[in-house]
Amino acid sequence: MILEKKMDDLEHELSKIVGLEELKLQLRKLAKGLLMDEKRRDMGLNLGRRKAPHMTFLGNPGTGKTTVARVLGKLLHSVGVLSSNKVIEVQRSDLVSNHIGETALKTRKKIAEAMGGVLFVDEAYRLAKGESKDWGVEALEEIMSVLEDDNLVVIFAGYTEPMKRVFSANEGFCRRVTNFFQFDDFTCNDLAEMLLLKMNKQDDKSRLNGFKLHPSCTFDAVSQVIEKNSYEKLRNKMNGGLVDHMLNNARENLDSRQCAVK
Template identity: 65%
Template sequence: MNGMTPLHLAVWYSLRAEDCSTVKTLLEYNADCSAKDNEGMTPLNHLAQGPGSEKLQKLLHWHLEEQRKRKAIEACSETKAKMDELENEISNVVGLHELKVQLRKWAKGMLLDERRRALGLKVGARRSPHMAFLGNPGTGKTMVARILGKLLHMVGILPTDKVTEVQRTDLVGEFVGHTGPKTRRKIKDAEGGILFVDEAYRLIPMQKADDKDYGLEALEEIMSVMDSGKVVVIFAGYSEPMKRVIASNEGFCRRVTKFFYFNDFSSEELAKILHIKMNNQAEESSLYGFKLHPSCTEEAVAALIESETTEKQRKEMNGGLVDPMLVNARENLDLRLSFDCIDTDEIQTITLEDLEAGLHLLSRTS
């Protein structure tokens, strides 16, 4: 009725009967010494400081410390598993050294807090900061947001790992009174996770001649909930146009405290992305079951990309160049194979020739 556990009751009885046998039996079966009743009292709290309770206090204190040690060991094991999971996710992110360091810092700090609590220590709850991801399309902003969602959920900062991706058209209405409710619905959808506002600069038009633009209203709706702790907001877009968003609201830099710059990928980094994609194909992918020929080393693919694409093309597409390149390469493989081919290795191996053909086709269409 009052939240007492069997151990609470046994302690209460032992004080009066001067018989610790029930307490000892419960402790042998790992009864929780830190359990609290409805008044926030542990079994130890119920012990009077008078004569006769010293033996019981010593017994409970010893078991309490043993339980804390066990919880700490269990928490340590769980922490290592979670850090391994994070490192596995980060291994698929190319470049972005500064951001990776920050992700590891957050993860380690949050997981150490878990261990502190397992040791019975009281520590304040952490809240993830709101962020801005600045860079050109194809530099991995959306992918990193999804990894961040998994991380924040994994360490208990967010109740879900969902990332709700929105753009201007998802937030801004065409008439007076439409934008507020439309934006609030999207914010509601994102609660418990991350609201990822892609091309956020489009909320603030370059020209202010159009008095009927409601992008600023959508931005203000988002800003109004950023202090609630219900959602983490990430604004993403080109570095230069995003300055309009930052300047449009005086509270922006107070709420958005982390800015990360996503640089354009080099040919070497694009080759690394290509290899990662080929090694991590999902079953629903059209490239599932295919592999690269041994001649398609990262160095060879980087040299191919460097020679067959222009700097402008790489800057405009970045990581977006890799998927169509691979799809075109697979089509070229199909084109050059004979129906009589029965070599199981040859029939599923993409060569450097196929990759080159894939880039040629891509160059003609871009």
């Protein structure tokens, strides 16, 4: 029953993620393996501990990499891999200093903050610029040095092509980081589904809280509007950000129309 409850919780979290069906299958597979290990230990079996599943997320901005990282934090905590569900998100500026010796200190501080949870390194390719005097590689090496720790999972994220610099900057990268996930760009249908989900699940802090879509804004209608009013290159560049842009524009246009009413 506990196993089923945890899988149900995972499915609930995955239901919030639009598209990425292949990725969801891999996450379910990972979850089932971890949960079965937990069940076997409860039965008294002395199992060896799995290595922390460090990962690389490849894809354009707005494709859900940060959202999936947060789901993973909850999953890995619920099955006992991590002692916390926290996800610490960092970029180059959080890790690298222009002063000698400070990059290692900044990076270690963030590692210590993330210990017990997930360290999510966004735009990780910026740590491997390929310049001889750049301190980014030092930050990368500091992170690589703690990948054997059982109570930390590191997720590196970034564009597919530039991330190849990270793979080559440290010869042990692909040996220690063995889970690679590709985040594809969203289709018009994906973006329409995302927009409808956002409008149906507004929280108190949302700028659109209290507003509803007109009944004419069906799934098909929204998808057609997106396809007609944006080109593929823009959609691939913005992905989920396009939905936020559309909703903000809708709110501003509504305000303008209502102000014009006498």
